Structures are given as structure tokens and as C-alpha cells.
Amino acid sequence: MKPDSPLSSLTGLQTLLEIALDAVVVMDTQGKVVEFNPAAETLFGYTRAEILGQPLAETLVPHDLRDAHKAGLKRYLATGEAHVLGKRIEISALKRDGSLIDIELAIDRLPGETLYFMAYIRDITERKRSARALETSENRLATLVANLYAGVLLEDENRKVALTNQKFCDLFQVPVAPEQLIGQDCSQSGEQSKELFATPEQFVTRVGEILAAQEPVREEELRLADGRILERDYLPIFYEANYRGHLWVYRDITERKQTEKALQKEKELMAALSMASQQFLDNADLEGTFGGLLKSLLSLTKSDYGFLGEVLYTLDGKPYVKTHAITSVAWNDATQALSDTYTGSFEFRNLEAIFGEVLTTEKPVIANDPTNDPRCGSLPPNHPPLEHFLGLPVFRGTELVGIAGIANRPGGYDEATIAYLQPFLSACANIISAYRDDAARAEAVRMLSEANHFVSRINDTAPMLIYLYDLNQRRDLYANRSIAEMLNYSPETRASFVGRELASLMHPEDRRMLQREFRRLRSSTLDETLEFECRLQAASGAWRWYHSRYTVFQRNHHGRPDQILGAAVDVTERKEAEEALQSLTSELQRSNKALQEFASIASHDLKEPLRKIQAFGGRLKSKEAQNLSTDGQDYLARMLSAAERMQVLIDDLLAYSRVTSKAQPFVAVNLNNIAYDVVSDLEARVLQSGGRVRLEPLPELEADPLQMRQLLQNLIGNALKFARPGVAPEVVVWAESAGKPGFTKIFVSDNGIGFAPEYTERIFEVFERLHGHGTYEGTGMGLAISRRIVERHGGTIQATSTPGEGALFTIEIPLFQKGAGA
Structure with missing residues (x-):
């Protein structure tokens, strides 16, 4: 004890303080430090x-504990109540540098009259840090084990459970929490849980083998009775060469194995499709390619039978299947011989069969009970049994192009099989489409070759000039053989046309006009067709007329014409005919003018003496008839009758000539109104004959209204006039569609005397009569005028009849006229 220490009177204390390994601090009742050993x-x-001499609370006690320290000291001094004396506690302490340490503290009173408190202090900072680290590690391990995807079981050397997790309990259907298994004996767990496994005894035996060997086991597969697949790891635990237990790890790999199996199937499918595609690309053999695909399809689906076919259509649009690959389903010697010798494709046309359901619905068909499935129909006698069937449509876009059919897969077929085979069906569709495209391309090449040959033959044999002209080079790039032949040039001369302007054969006046048009066309971006007539010089030197037509054949990148294609036909005869027609037209116009002049003369000069004959004859009859003999009166009556007929003839002749010379413009005409007016005008004759005229709806058309009135009056009037004796006339007027656009048919029928078929044309001639003047009135001009009216309107009129059975007049006339209203 040092001389300055208030504890120097305590014998042996100084030695104790000096040699103590732990820190020792002595405090008086005022809370001040009175002793501080070297360890402290x-x-x-x-x-x-x-x-x-320093207050303990201000030096060694952390700030947050100082109030409690002071309060405890004060309470003890006042009451003698002590909470920490004689106890070992763990608490924090403050070092001189301000850092905190963890300490283990024991406080006792020193003996003697003066009260002192002595504290034994041990630094437990590292121990606490290690404890906290161990606790953290254990917590992490527990958390890790609890959250592992795998089931974990840790057994000690006596096979007692040291650690497990919920996943382990779930995998093996243990109905308690993992914590309740701690300490449980696992020596009989194999026997207790063996029934969970597909091979129970093998499971128990294997566990014994693993435990006896005490060697690590990795990724050992176990199959459970419910179909799950587990993967097991075993790890023996040794400490200082002593066996201390082992760790079991179980993982559910069912989904992984299923995925691996599916991936393997996909790999096999892709390999089959790749091989088939390559085979098709190598030789485009549809049967060979589909034969390989069918083998792969049967292998991938574990089916016994199958076919792959293309969907085609009959002329009436019914689908059927043409097979390109099919397995043999021969069930006797005859069908086997047929199968062995048949090298073509089978055709399935029976839509009532099971595959017909695929054709008609365009949807997959699953039949896992064909015997009781009404869609399957019946099989031939001794045919191999059909246990399961799957029919699959093969689409290219939305078009059904093929069908795949497979049968007798163990366990049948389902939607998963259909989904799995979609890439296969797409490959089949692509191969069928490629085959069709190749066939179509080959056919197109053949047709193009034939078309080129055909066009070449047409170009060389067509009775027209055909040429290709380059606007920039101003020369012909092509000229057909007909150029030389039609202009009588030699074949050698024809070859010389190519490379120079065909316009060199053209008349100078026509050439200048053509060159102007070519200059205009060269700067145009419009699609134009140029037509003109020109003269070309033949080998004889004569000029022949040609009607030419040009169109743009090729444009440059600016859209301007580079080349034009032209064709020309020889119209020399037409031009000569037009000139002759023009001459004839002029002559006809002169003739029409003369006819009009004649009509004018007839209407005045012929009628004037006729009127005098009628006037003086009338006077003679009224004033001198009694002075005439019987013969004289007869002669007078005949003269007046002849004069009257002459008057009617002149009027009818004038009417006939005026159909074209005095015609009215075409306007919209309602034939119903005109027909009613005509019947009204003929009412007296209808009443006199006791007959009837029935009018059915008639169309509206563009026509000359006065001539339409005259036409219907002539036809209806004739129908009433030529009635059979004793039989009331029945006249019907109606209309129907003509069967061609823009035309209508008008019919007038009667029940009159009729006429012989040989007169069907004669009755339309001028002044033609089939009966004498005494039998029926008239001049024979009515039907001739009717025909001329119909023809002026661009139509036709025909008559059919049988003697004694009436007649039918049929008029076919346009509904619309060119230049109507003019």
C-alpha cells in the first residue's frame, strides 16, 4: 500500500492490488477514486x-449510467439497500480516450471502520464481440436453413436431430413444426417413411449403406410413390478426425426433370424438323420429306400408326386429303400386298370418317375411346384396333393446307400433345407451302416460256406492225416480221428497220406531226396513249394508211418516258371505204333532199288535182246522179272510191317519208300515257268490234313522242282491224326486260286472223297487203312506217303468227338515245 493511500492501514491490500490480473478500483463514500491498480x-x-481523487462517475462511468450510479450510491448510504454489492454484473465502462468497453464487474465493501467500495473489473469486450458474432452466425444459419429451397436434416453422431427446417417437413409430410423435431431419434425414420418412396425397401437399404460408408453422396435421385423426384446429398461431419454426425439435404427436382424431359423432346423435335427441312431443300421431294417427318412424329409421340397429308379440293369445292406419308395398317395378306406394291398417294374423301371431322371443323380432334365415339365410324373386318386417335389441322396463316393423323399412343392424347406438336405442324405447313410455291414457280416459268413463245409467234404472225421505240436514242429497238411482210419489203430490209426510225417510211407531213407528239410525250409524267393515222411507204412506192397507237413502255427514274410501245394496223381499205361512204353519204343526202322535194310536190301538186276530182265527183253525185244510168252511177262510185284510196296512199307515203325528214327530237317519254291516249282515240273502233285492249305497265324511255304514238296506234289499230269474224278482238300490250343492258322489249298480241309464217318479213314492206281492198281497209303502209320508226330509234321489230291464232309483234328498243334532247 502506498504511503499516500487512505487504505495503507489495510495489511496486504497493496500487494493484492499490485499482483492482481484484473483491474481493481476503490471508491470512497463521496464517489471518488482512492485506489487504482496497474491493471486498471x-x-x-x-x-x-x-x-x-477524481469522481468515479465523471471518469469511468458512461454518460448514460452516471445518474443511476449516483442515485445508487446515495440510496445505499441512506438506507443500506444495495442492488449490485456482492454480485457479478456485465456493464459498459468509459476509457480515458472516450471509447466504451464491455466489462464484468464485482463490487464489495472493504472491512474497517471507514466505508470503502472495491470493484474488481475484467475486460470482456472481445468475449462479448465473439458472443455477438456467434449469435449472429447462428441466427443467419437458422434463417438460411429455414428459408432454404431444400429440405435440411442435421443429425448428431447418435442420429439425434440437431437442426431441420420446414421444407424438410413439407417434403416428407411431417405434421409438426421443425423445432419439435430437435432431439428426436432418427434411427427408425427410414422404416417409418419408406412407404413414401417408389421402392421402399431399396430406400431403407440405401440409407444404411450411406451411413455405413460415411462418404459424401452428391445429387442422388429418389423417386417418390406420388411421382415426385427428389435429389439427395449426404455430408458426414468430422471434428479432429472424430465422427460428429451428418447432414442430409433433399431437393424437389420434379419440375426440373419435367423441364429437362420437355427440353429433350423439343430438342428431338427440332432435330427432326431440321433434318426434314434440309432433306426438302436438297431434293424438294415431298413424299421423302414427309416420310421422314412421319417416322419422327411416331417416335416423338410413341404412336403406332399415322399419316401426313395435303388438303386439296374437288371441282365442286369439297375438301379431301392426299397422303404424302402413311404407315402400313395391313391386316391380312391382301392388304399387305397392296401396301407393299402401292407407291402413290392415298386419297381420303369420306368426310364421315374421323379425319373428316378435322376437315369440316378445321380443329384438332381427340378420340381416346374410338369404339364409343360416333365420329370414328366402323373399321374393316380384321383391321388393327384403333385405341386412340389424334387428328391435327395444318394451317398456313388461316388456310387449311394439310392434316396430320396419329393413333394408338399408350395413354391416349391430350391438349399438351397438341401444344407440343405446334412447331411440327408449322414445319409441315411451310414444307407444303414451299412445295406448292416451287410447283407454282415451275409452272409459272413454263407458262412464261410458253407465253413468250406465244407472244413472239403472235408478234410475227399478227396482221399489224409492232415496234419498240427509244425516245432518247430516237430509234426503234424492236420491229416485228409483219412490217416487212405488210409493206412488201424483203426479210433483209426488215432487219434494217431495227436501229433506225421507222418514221423514215412515214409521209413527211405525218412524220412532222409525230415528232411534235414525241417531244411533248418525252416531258410528260402522265400515263398517256397516243393514237393517230399516218401513211407509210410500201416497197412499191405506194402510200398505205395505218392506224397507230403508242403507249409508254418504260420510264426513267424521274418518271419521264424512255421507251414507247407501238402497234399499227393497215386501214387503207377502211380509208378507201370511208371515202366511198362519204361519197355515198353525199349522194344519199342529195337523194333525201330530192325525196323531201318530192314529198312537198306530192303534198301539193298531187293532192290538188285529186281534190278537184273528189270535188267535181261529189257535185256530180249530189246534183246529177238521177240523170245517170245505173252503170254511170256505178262508175261514179268507183271513181270516188279510187280517189279516196289515192288520198290515203298519198298521206301514208308522206308519213313514211317524214319519219326521218320531219322527225322530232328525242325526249323522255312515258309510254303508259301514250298508250292510254291511243286506246282513247280508238275507243269507237273498240266499242264497234266488241273487243278489249289490256294495257300493262310500260317503261319510260327516250324517244320521239309523236312517232311512239303513231307506232302504238298502227299496231293496236291493226290488232282491232284484223279480227276473226264472230270473235271479239283481245289485244294485250306489255313490256319485259330485253336481257341486255339499256334495252327493253314491248309486246303487242292479238287473237285475230293471223298470217302464214312466210309473210313475217313481207308484211313490213311498203304498200304490202295480204288481203284485197274489199276485205280489210288500208294501204299496206302501216307496218312499213312502224318498222321505220323503230329503226330510227335504234331498235328492231319482229312478228310471229299462225293463221287463225292471232299475231305477236315484238319491239326491242333502247331506253336511252345518244344525243337525246337535241
């Missing part, structure tokens, strides 16, 4: 001289 100096960083 080392622990807290204070020297003895620095801390003696």
Missing part, C-alpha cells in the same frame, strides 16, 4: 496519479 491503468488509460 492499462485497461482505462489513466495513470494512478491522474485519477486518484
